[in-house]
Amino acid sequence: MTSGATNWLVFAGAVACWELAARLAGSVFFPPPTDIVATAVRLWFSGPASQLFLTDTVFDDVLPSLGRCLGGWAVAVVLGTGLGTALGRSRTGMDYVGPLFAFFRAIPPPTLVPVFMVLFGLGPGMQVATIIFGAVWPILLNTVDGVRSVDSVKADTARSFRTPAPYWIGLVVLPAALPKIFAGLRLSLSISLILMVVSELIGSFAGIGHQLISTQQNFDFPMMWSWIVLLGILGYGLNGVLLTVERRVLRWQPTRNDDV
Amino acid sequence: MPKLLRNLTGLIGFFLLWEAAVRSGLVPEVFLPPPSEVLVTTVELLSQELFLRDVIATLLAWAIALLISIGIAVPLGLVLGNVAWLRAATRAIVEFLRPIPSVALIPLVLLVVGGGPEAKIALAVYAAVWPILFNAIYALGEIDPVLLDTARACGTNRRQLLTSVALPHAAPFVFTGIRMSAAVALIVVVSVEYVAGAASGLGKFILEVSSSGMRMDQVLAGTVIAGLIGYLINEGLERTGKRLFRWNEATGRTT
Amino acid sequence: GLLGGSEEASDSGNGDLEKSKITVSVMPTIDLAPLHLANRNGYFEDEGLTVETVNAPNGQASLTKLINGEVDIAYGSYTAFFIAQSKGAADFKFVSDASSAGPKSTMIVTKADSPIKNVQDLAGKRIAVTSENTTSDVLTKSLMKTNGVDFSDVEWVFLPFPDMPNALQRGNIDAAFMTEPFITSAAKTVGAVPMFDTATGPTKDFPTAGYASQAKFAQENPKVVAAFQRAMDRATRESEDRSKIEPLMVEFAKVDKEIAAMTELLTFQSKLDASRLQRVADLLLEFGGLPKRMDAGSMIAQPAAD
Amino acid sequence: MLEVSGLNHRYGQGERAHVAVRELSFSVEAGELACIVGPSGCGKSTLLRCIAGLIPPTEGSVRLHDDEVTGVPDDLAVVFQDYSRSLFPWLTVAKNVEFPLRWKKIGKRERAQRAQEALDAVGLAGVGTKFPWQLSGGMQQRVSIARALASRPALLLMDEPFASVDAQTRFDLEDLLRRVQREQQSTILLVTHDIDESVYLGDRVLVLSSSPASIVADLTIDLPADRDQIATRESARFVALRGEVARLLQGKQGQPGTATDEAERELTASPGDVPH
Amino acid sequence: MLEVSGLNHRYGQGERAHVAVRELSFSVEAGELACIVGPSGCGKSTLLRCIAGLIPPTEGSVRLHDDEVTGVPDDLAVVFQDYSRSLFPWLTVAKNVEFPLRWKKIGKRERAQRAQEALDAVGLAGVGTKFPWQLSGGMQQRVSIARALASRPALLLMDEPFASVDAQTRFDLEDLLRRVQREQQSTILLVTHDIDESVYLGDRVLVLSSSPASIVADLTIDLPADRDQIATRESARFVALRGEVARLLQGKQGQPGTATDEAERELTASPGDVPH
């Protein structure tokens, strides 16, 4: 019924509590949401009409950052599902690269940024590389997991028909693994956003992450909160889009239909 | 043991590639020392007590953070995965909070909980909760309805359904989540030490040696150790998982 | 403990001082040498003070530790203190000076084969500084302004010092503002050439960093502040002897021994001087880092008279 | 005890809706064993699910002991048609059988013993420590029967419980079921495709029409309560009854004995072949 | 065509190993329909899996057209006992049936048509656009039969394919199967628990012993090739043959009545209850 309404009611309630708490505490570090919104409006929506009232920072910082984030994520998706499928189906493949992946996965991206700078130089290349590097693991791991969990009877059925590899992958393995792959996709999407910020920490002169850091360093808290909130909104929006796609793709699932 | 051999093949292959890239001059050695050099430094570091203390500090913070994350995320995931309206009601908040990078929260966390180990633990928990939570919710969506009906027909009530059917069914996938979270938590702990500083920790070590300039070998040694720790943790968890969830391997159940 | 948390020691006043043990947040930079020297040689102890240092990776973290009460005194660059004060993040009082730019210690560095030969050539180039409204930022801008160079179309690239040589080498940037010991190590590793000294003319002896506490602390512990200052004075005087500093640089700032020997040192200071500090605030104001003029003098702590 | 009245069930909504059960009414007395027969896809499993409270009927009601069934009633056990999917793959066979006892106040010892007895009863002694996926199909089906029996339910719903077991085992299980019914006074509703089985087992046979299910006939089986696989199946009354059920299934309830068309002949094909 | 010799299969290793099939040898001619009967859990499904090349036998060999089976042979279709788990829930019923045709050089149109025909043949016209989980158990089972038939295999392995359908549909499907066998010259191996069915359907009946499976008897069914649900089942030869199979299943082939050892007694538990 009105699950959308309850959904937002809870959210609005949380925001109201925050407002109240912030007003009561009166700390400069935790400005009330109304201040943040006011700052945000000034920051992004006070531009000229010719730019649809969007300010320059939207075009210079927000959109390029978002582009890098989505671009990096897209590459991670292709790499992660492709490699994950291959490795999930191969009996020994994971033995070879599993440790290497575990090794890479545990390396904190911030400490790798200097290395990526050496390899890719400053700029989008390094940033996208950082994003790909961090976002690929959840997809890859979940894909391997999903691909391995194909029901044994279904696997035998497909084998008994001598299903050629492409059909086997496309018609059996991937659909079976899709729910898990989607879990990975959603996780990695938010990791992409996180790494978008991390990769802009150094060596950049524009971008959401850069702005966030520079407001932090300037102790400009309402502004900093505006950027944080923007990240939340972006994450929410992107996730919403992904969820819609997921609903469509996984329409066949019996449980999902009842869930709507 | 052939599996171990295969494991090593992958790792050694990577190091050889790296060595070759540096030796051939493809990348400048000052900025990216070859693994032969880094490994020597790594071994040297491992014999220094001060460095080991750093490693231990990081590991402890990691373990605490992971345990807390599991404690929060598993029950929460089970509840959210089971109770559709609650899931819907909290979705906005969860989806809003999740993509906020822990690095963006560093200054705030430092202000609230101070710069002690609590800060890195808090941030690591914040980051590590999501993979477990999401995998739990997803796994629950995948339960075979026949299985659920069976349990309900056996007079299982909602809470029991959670612990006796939902949890074991979701366990393998939640475990994958825990494996991911283990990596994430380690990353965040080291990153926070690196970005925000700490009294001791691997990240602090890397920060110190990197901010002094040209000690890339030590920086990379620290990074390699972080990677090695991650590898060992993952290996341990994977083995545990295989042992715990033998039934899953054998049936590969999905609906 | 093993986690690396600090153990709170119960703390009662010792003798004359309001507090016998204080914590100071520090960064791994070379201008902290006097502090380490004072600790090493027991100058604080002589004053009845125990000083515990806490590492912070950057100025912002150091200030945050001060703001959230984790430390009593923070080391930081003056620009950061002024900006935080102007945003109302805290009320700071400077308790000791630390360093100011000496000759050849804050330089614009380029590659050997760079076409940049004089300050005018910097216009429209990609120049690395650590961040906006930092000492490196204002000093670079000031240098260009003094030389009548328009810096409005400079592409500023924000990089930590250690990453600058690499970026320079790869051609990602045309020039970089660096301090010691990075200047020396960049010269050694990538053959970078220090071109222009930013601390000349109006910015000669420009104050770079100092120690501050929260106003409340300074007010409640005037004797501690005075003791801290005395010890720092003593150590700073001794720091003029370079041989005493170099091993500390290697130990605390993790600088290579060789490079430490070649480094141009900043000028170590301890005496706070209102008019000198005012230059920092004014320059920040000039380049848009501060919303309004700030009075540096009012931010200097008044220690108890001896 | 059980009263189904005006039951309707529709899957889906709008145009793609599918009516699986239409206007079904009947009641079953306590201690009775009622068999349900009907063509494939007519709605038998749907009916059982409604009775078990697993899905809410679209219309009509199910009453148990005069209480309307809204959730899953107490003291119920179901053997699902999809037996292999209804076993918990992470539990051993014995633990699977113990499952419904977990929530009852029964000591661990007794629980294990009851599970063991149930497994013995279905001829699966000695596989308790195996996992379900290590068993053959018929063995899995027997595990799910054992599980249902172990909980000693007041109402037992069984959806083609003997479909995957061999003839001999099937006979044994049929006798077991009648014994359990008598000893524990259980009420049993059993769906089967085997006409002989429905007559041999049941005190009543409900014949359902093809989709959507509605009741074609409600036959009381007036065979003696004590039945025997050989004697009973040989008796003239048994043969007559199974002929009747078969005819009813063909939709000829009106004129018995006038079986003429092809379809009917096929079904009542070989009265001489009944296993005696 | 198919030759199984010295087949052994053991699940697991070491102490917990379980021998499911022991020293099994037989051969099936091309175009023959062989029925396999045997007690539950004796190893029938395991045998089919070995023949299909899905699991490698521990010992012995399976030869098809004189080639040793190592992987899954060409032109094979299997109807699994676990029909509901063998359907792909993300594909509609029609797409499930089309599945094995996807990579054959068959136009889209014809593929859809063949699937439609196969669904019609099993009595499921009109459910092509539904998803498997929207069907009843018996319907799902028929979908998996339709899928196997649609691929027109040279060798068809069926594991209790009619277990969940009603009597009438079962008869229809049996006749369908014999028709398909004749028209397409398929070789069919069918596991069933229904003794009548095995005799009615088969050109041969292989009777397996209880676990681990070995061949008790290999009976040639010398009924006329053209069979009829009424006439055939009424014939004296049919009745004799089914009696023979039943007896063989009881393990009475050599010395009837001398069953002594524990294992055997368990199977023949209630001698009084044996049909006939």
Ligand SMILES: Nc1ncnc2c1ncn2[C@@H]1O[C@H](COP(=O)(O)OP(=O)(O)OP(=O)(O)O)[C@@H](O)[C@H]1O
């Ligand atoms: N989840 C569902 N969604 C939509 N339709 C369904 C669903 N489940 C069953 N149906 C439809 O409802 C009808 C009755 O199904 P049901 O499973 O009750 O039949 P049944 O009598 O048990 O048949 P069988 O003997 O083959 O098991 C069938 O036509 C089936 O297609």
Ligand SMILES: Nc1ncnc2c1ncn2[C@@H]1O[C@H](COP(=O)(O)OP(=O)(O)OP(=O)(O)O)[C@@H](O)[C@H]1O
């Ligand atoms: N994956 C497995 N692991 C271990 N043991 C198994 C496995 N699968 C089957 N078995 C065992 O092998 C034996 C034969 O199993 P199989 O499935 O072949 O029997 P079946 O003749 O098909 O029986 P049914 O008629 O009940 O289906 C059984 O005792 C079973 O417990």
Ligand SMILES: [Mg+2]
């Ligand atoms: Mg059914």
Ligand SMILES: [Mg+2]
């Ligand atoms: Mg079987």
